[in-house]
Amino acid sequence: MKIIEIEDLSFKYSGSSSYALKNVNLSISEGEFVVLAGRSGCGKTTLLRCLNGLIPHFYEGEFSGSVRVNGMNTSETPPYILAQVVGMVFQNPDNQLFALTVEADIAFPLENLGLPREVIMERVEWALKTLNISDLRDRSPFELSGGQKQKVAIASVIAMKPKILLLDEPTSSLDPLSAKNLIDSILELNRRERLTIMISEHRLELLLPHAHRFIVMDRGEILYDGDPRVILKDDLLIYGIPTPRVSEVARHINASRHSLFTEIPLTVDEFVDELRRCLDDKARGC
């Protein structure tokens, strides 16, 4: 089943002279892990805002085409209904946290939904456990580290039991180990809870190895959509895309020894496995 279906979507913010999205067509299946990349201002954030209904409900502008999530047309569905299907986590967790304790922060949107107390407690427990932050329950969100805050923000979103989780550059202010930690948690949500995930990021080396799909945008359009190991055969620097260093080494090798690597490796493991395979083939006299 297609959980996201976008047809001929264009959007121009009011007051802006150019389109932020131009004729975007995209469909995503349930359970996919989609990585969205491109230069700053390429339309990534705008696309995510169209999926949870912030566009057209909160941001004014010229909207055309259609966006359906879980079968609902986002233009015709009020945001509070959409919020139960699509959750969004932003770059800066401070914008999302406000309560006195982590527990209260996660419970707040559920109380707003008018859910029974037992259900709220059960969901809060589940969200804390899933993000591995049960020990932070009574802490104030403001005394936490950046990585912990971002996990609390994700917990408060998944407690709503959405089917789709959108993340807009969630690791940008985190140090590398905290970023890896957060990304591991997000991957778990996709694997264990079958959550459909769409994440925009500049830090690709940790994410791409796990992406089912890699989408590259530029000037409001989708340029590439597919397997990252195929897409990264090209140098995409002009679209603001960093090439993982191992991929770059493989590309240089391929340039002088044509297609030694049949697929561009994204991780150290993939690189080493492929190279060893070459040596073994040789040893066996292939």
Place this chain on the structure above:
Amino acid sequence: MIRLEDVEYFYPNGHKALDQVRLEIEKGEVVALMGENGAGKTTLLKHLNGLLKPTRGRVLVDGIDTRKATVAALSRKIGLVFQNAEDMFFSSTVWDEVAFSLRNFGYEEEVVKRRVEWALKFMELDRYVDQSPFVLSGGEKKRLALAIILAWSPDIIALDEPTTGQDQLQKEKLMEMIKLLNMQGRTVIISSHDVEFVAQLRPRVILMKKGKIISDGGAEEVFLDEEVLRSCNLLPPQIVSLTRRLDFLGIKPSLPHPRQLAEEILSKLGEYKI
């Protein structure tokens, strides 16, 4: 030209943010301060232009004790670009934002005009001259903050987390700019936990942890010490991790350029006649 002598700094709440920091930075060096959030990188940078004064020890910039100089006087020598660019803005247009400090330094209007034009063009912000700084995108705000500093051309430029939220193209431009500023003889000091960026820049790397300097050396030397990196919440650059796994080809752990490593692998494969 920059000298920190046993600097300790306590925030008013009693938190010790710098602990026995001893450091010398020569003119023309490129230095990266690295470490996890809260390690003391920003606190150290703020000591260089006198925004913070040491609780104990002293900081000398060109021989001037920062405790005896004003921020305004130190700013002529050293420009600090904040991590959160917005903290630097207060004017109603991009143009005025860059012109403000130049006028404050007493430059003639003709010079101000020329410098503002140059800095905005260099940072590719010239089409925004009449816009409010606050409506720029995150990446553009960072570039504006840098343009403000570049306009008055200090000898030392300090950048706090310059790559946060920047796409790869902007990072490459930033790298070129740092190299250009360095070629002009300027000292550039950045704080960063962007390991891949710093690995490419190859500066002198100073690792900080809990207010202390725990490692100080060339980029390759520091990035090969995986244990110390991890203790600072940093991961080694991917290419270093790759070289560690290539001992079966007789390749030693190092921090090569990708092209260099590709050539080394090809020549090893040649020896195996592959």
